[in-house]
Amino acid sequence: MNSMDFLMSSRDSTISWLNTILCERLSKHLKLMQCGKGYLLLTVSGSATNIRIRSEPATFSQAGSDLPCASWDPQPEGWKSALGVPLPAPGASSVPSPLIEKIDTTYIIHYDLLGLACWMLSRQEEVGRVDLDKHGRFPARSSHAYKHGYLERPIVDEWLAILAQVVQRAWPQLALAKPQFTVRVSHDVDTPARYGFSSVGRLLQTMAGDVLRRHEVLEALRAPLIWSQSKKKLHSADPFNTFNWIMSASERYKIISAFYFICGKTYPAHDARYDVRHPAIRELMRGIHTRGHEIGLHPSYNTYKRPDIIASEARVLIRTCREEGIKQATWGGRMHFLRWQTPATLYGWEQAGMAYDSTLTYADHPGFRCGTCHEYPAFDPVAGKALQLRIRPLIAMECSVLAPRYMNLGSGDIALKKFIQLKQSCRAVNGDFTLLWHNTLLERQQQRALYEHVLTA
Ligand SMILES: [Zn+2]
Incomplete structure (x- = not known):
């Protein structure tokens, strides 16, 4: 395929992917x-009515965070802002x-809100970036959203809420999708036990930490007993x-709580x-499953650029769960340390056959790293193609x-x-308010x- 053909086919798949999102979020008739x-x-x-939306693919196909940023007040024009600002x-x-x-x-929207959606959701902004933190992560402080003060706003959703109003005026008979606000909580199981799974040297180190840093002398005294009784069960x-x-x-x-387990060492x-195959972890997983909560994958530290290892760690999880009689309709998870590289990490989840990732x-x-708090189909901005995987954006890690x-x-x-x-x-x-604790x-x-308080607020 020559470069012109690639651009055209990538443009077609981008439009088709955006169409899928509009069908999910607004109406399947669009x-x-x-x-x-x-x-x-x-x-x-x-219908003879239609909506024309400004489109500037050149603007939103850029990696980098140097785009300008204007502001628009919908109220004087008779439209409603979801956040009131x-x-x-x-x-x-x-x-x-x-x-x-x-x-x-014809309704005409003179702003490329779908280009913005594409840029934010696909994380095009992060492709090939080198201004990363010590864990190789693209940090908030480098992002356009942080620099322009909108990181704490779901701006893709806010713009889609404007589009929804235009759609409703254009086609009043269309029943628009009405998603429900949901709270999702998940728990990365990095350290299931303070004392269990430790070598003797490590146990002594932890006990010293109890006394010197945490001032928990009683805990330190109980540590050896807890450690010795953690062989089969936490x-x-x-x-x-x-x-x-x-x-x-x-x-x-x-x-429903989701618990994501580390299944390898990199x-x-x-x-x-x-x-994850240790009897105490198997017992924990059985307990989680029996109570109707979810088990998922937490790919180990150095897997984020290695789809093959993510897939093999997923196989370990699924096999272990199968041995314990744990069956789930949906499998997903989150990267350890929130390590992520667009698009490599996407392919890890895809290759692992996982339904969703909740790292971002x-x-x-x-x-709102992706500008949204709604789940959406993943998209590779480099190859210009939609994937099976779904992205469940994480809103806050505690x-x-x-x-x-x-x-x-603080914690007050x-x-x-x-x-x-x-x-x-x-x-x-x-x-969805998706929270990691x-x-x-x-x-x-x-x-x-x-x-x-956070759960009930
Ligand atoms: Zn972790």
Whole structure:
């Protein structure tokens, strides 16, 4: 295929992928197509009305975060902003007024909101970037969203909410999809036990940490007993064994918790000390399954550029679960350390046959890395093709908010306010508030209270 043919076929698959998203999010009757140069056309079969949407593929096919960013207030034009404030308009240095107009039977939107959706959802911005953190991750602070102050806003959803209003005016008889706001919680099982799975040397080190850093002398004294009794089952007194508490909390609020397990070792210093085939982990997984919660994959540290290893770690998980009689309709998970490279990591999940990935937020700042809190079909911006995999954007990892190395908001009211604000933004666009909370950060009463507040707010 020559480069012109590649561009055309990639453009066709981009439009078809965007059409799929519009069908899922608005109505399955919508048909999107190219309309000359510079516009896309949205139609409904049998109707003379249509919507023309500005399209500037050259703007939104760029990796990099140097696009200009204008702002548009929908209210004076008679449209409603989902969050009640003007919308950022990345890619434009100014926007025309009016931004949306009607000429005869055509509504014209003079902003490339679908180009923006494509750029944000496919993570085109991150392709080939070298301004990464020490774990090779694209950090929030390098992103266009952070630099222009909209990282904590689901801007793709906000623009689709505007498009929904135009669609509704163009075709009042069309019943639009009405997604329900949902809370999703998941727990990366990096360290299921504080004392179990340790060598003697490691146990002594942990005990020293109990005394010197955590000032938990009693815990340190109990450690050898807990350690010696953790061979077949996690010990109920191990401070990191909070799994039953987590499941009970989820059950109180009618939430299904997902627990993602590490199934390989590619960098022992950062990977798990446990083997997923260990009797104590098998027992834990059986317990999770019996209570109706979900088990998933947490690919080890150095797998994010190695689809073949992600696939082999997935096979270990599925085989172990099968041996334990654990059957699930859907399998998914999240990358350890949130390590991610677009598009390589996508192919790991794809090759593993997993239905979804829920990695995409930033470690150093919570918010909407993909500009959305709705699940969507993955897209490779380099090959220009849609994948089977679905992306479930993560909105917050708890330590991004709490930890001194990230936002450092403590574990009191200031942190709670941040979580609630993110959750409200998800609610405003009827999306999913997807939250990662590790089992190791629920051992203290204050942590548990904060977590429950976030779930119930
Ligand atoms: Zn992890």
